[in-house]
Amino acid sequence: MGNEHILEVKNLVVHYLTARGPLPAVNDVSFSIEKGRIVGVVGESGSGKTTLALAILRQLPRLTRIHKGSVMFYGIDLVKLSEKEMNEIRWKKISYVPQAALNALNPTMKIIDHFIETGNAHGINDKKLIVEKAVEIMKMLNLESERVLYGYPHELSGGMKQRVLIALSMIFEPELLILDEPTTALDLLTQRLILDLIKDLHRRTHMTVMFITHDIATIADIADDVIVMYAGKLMEKGDVFTVFKNPHHPYTKALMSSIPDLTGDINKMRSIPGSLPDLINPPSGCIFHPRCPYAFEKCKREEPPAVEIKPGHVVSCWLYSEQ
Numbered sequence: 001m002g003n004e005h006i007l008e009v010k011n012l013v014v015h016y017l018t019a020r021g022p023l024p025a026v027n028d029v030s031f032s033i034e035k036g037r038i039v040g041v042v043g044e045s046g047s048g049k050t051t052l053a054l055a056i057l058r059q060l061p062r063l064t065r066i067h068k069g070s071v072m073f074y075g076i077d078l079v080k081l082s083e084k085e086m087n088e089i090r091w092k093k094i095s096y097v098p099q100a101a102l103n104a105l106n107p108t109m110k111i112i113d114h115f116i117e118t119g120n121a122h123g124i125n126d127k128k129l130i131v132e133k134a135v136e137i138m139k140m141l142n143l144e145s146e147r148v149l150y151g152y153p154h155e156l157s158g159g160m161k162q163r164v165l166i167a168l169s170m171i172f173e174p175e176l177l178i179l180d181e182p183t184t185a186l187d188l189l190t191q192r193l194i195l196d197l198i199k200d201l202h203r204r205t206h207m208t209v210m211f212i213t214h215d216i217a218t219i220a221d222i223a224d225d226v227i228v229m230y231a232g233k234l235m236e237k238g239d240v241f242t243v244f245k246n247p248h249h250p251y252t253k254a255l256m257s258s259i260p261d262l263t264g265d266i267n268k269m270r271s272i273p274g275s276l277p278d279l280i281n282p283p284s285g286c287i288f289h290p291r292c293p294y295a296f297e298k299c300k301r302e303e304p305p306a307v308e309i310k311p312g313h314v315v316s317c318w319l320y321s322e323q
């Protein structure tokens with residue numbers, strides 16, 4: 001397999017401009033995504049996952065700035081594109097299924113009209129073509145297209161709505177699909193079903209997927225590579241096998257120990273003590289040090305660099321970069 005990079009994010013910094021000052025929700029994050037892989041992005045609530053996705057798509061809310069860095073997509077820096085050029089990329093090349101999107105479908109519109117409207121919005125006015133494409137993708141997602149297309153959103157279960165949203169995001173056969181917590185709002189059985197369908201879709205289309213979740217167990221299930229984020233910072237990244245077999249960062253270890261073990265002993269499930277720091281006035285040194293059981297003096301003073309401890313396996317922690 002070639003290792004062509006479809007996306008390369010370099011030193012990305014994203015600020016929400018707040019009354020108290022700039023809030024760096026993504027802070028000096030660098031990683032690349034290899035074509036055809038499923039890359040999981042994991043971290044607790046507030047770690048900057050959604051902000052990262054919105055920055056890649058340049059779909060950030062008002063009063064938010066990409067302060068620094070680049071997002072290279074096939075060698076083109078998306079940060080520098082005009083709004084018009086960016087519109088040619090969104091949906092067509094990179095598509096996004098937002099977090100908590102289940103209620104984003106218009107209740108007064110039939111599902112088929114959502115597809116037609118999305119097509120129209122991006123310059124495809126051939127209804128027949130759009131419907132053909134919709135049927136093809138819905139089939140891959142195990143949706144009965146005749147019934148679903150001519151129904152209204154309220155007639156669909158959560159799992160069906162999520163599949164419709166994924167199908168909608170795929171009508172232009174994007175190269176990169178970003179799914180933001182696609183299973184979070186669903187019951188366990190439906191989560192399982194959606195994960196299997198995404199894996200199946202990935203096998204058939206070979207598209208590249210960025211899969212955002214706060215649940216590290218889901219990452220083990222679906223992703224090839226993992227990016228662990230905390231408080232806007234990248235803590236660890238690597239291929240899932242390596243990182244899960246041998247997690248280095250204390251934060252990754254803590255996330256992993258929160259997975260209930262196979263015996264289902266709920267008492268063994270630990271959550272990570274403490275909470276996210278104030279990002280406007282962050283702690284000095286390593287941003288995780290106030291919660292880190294291994295922190296030593298240097299961690300309080302200096303920020304650890306991201307160090308590649310093995311090809312492709314990167315850790316930002318003084319435990320591994322102290323020379």
Ligand SMILES: Nc1ncnc2c1ncn2[C@@H]1O[C@H](COP(=O)(O)OP(=O)(O)OP(=O)(O)O)[C@@H](O)[C@H]1O
Pocket residue numbers: 016017018023025043044045046047048049050051052061099214279
């Ligand atoms: N519009 C906004 N204005 C100001 N701060 C914001 C805004 N949106 C997000 N933030 C802050 O940015 C940080 C990162 O938020 P983000 O939503 O990217 O995290 P997340 O990892 O996606 O969390 P979750 O798992 O809850 O979806 C948080 O501290 C959050 O409070």
Ligand SMILES: [Mg+2]
Pocket residue numbers: 049050051099180
């Ligand atoms: Mg989010």
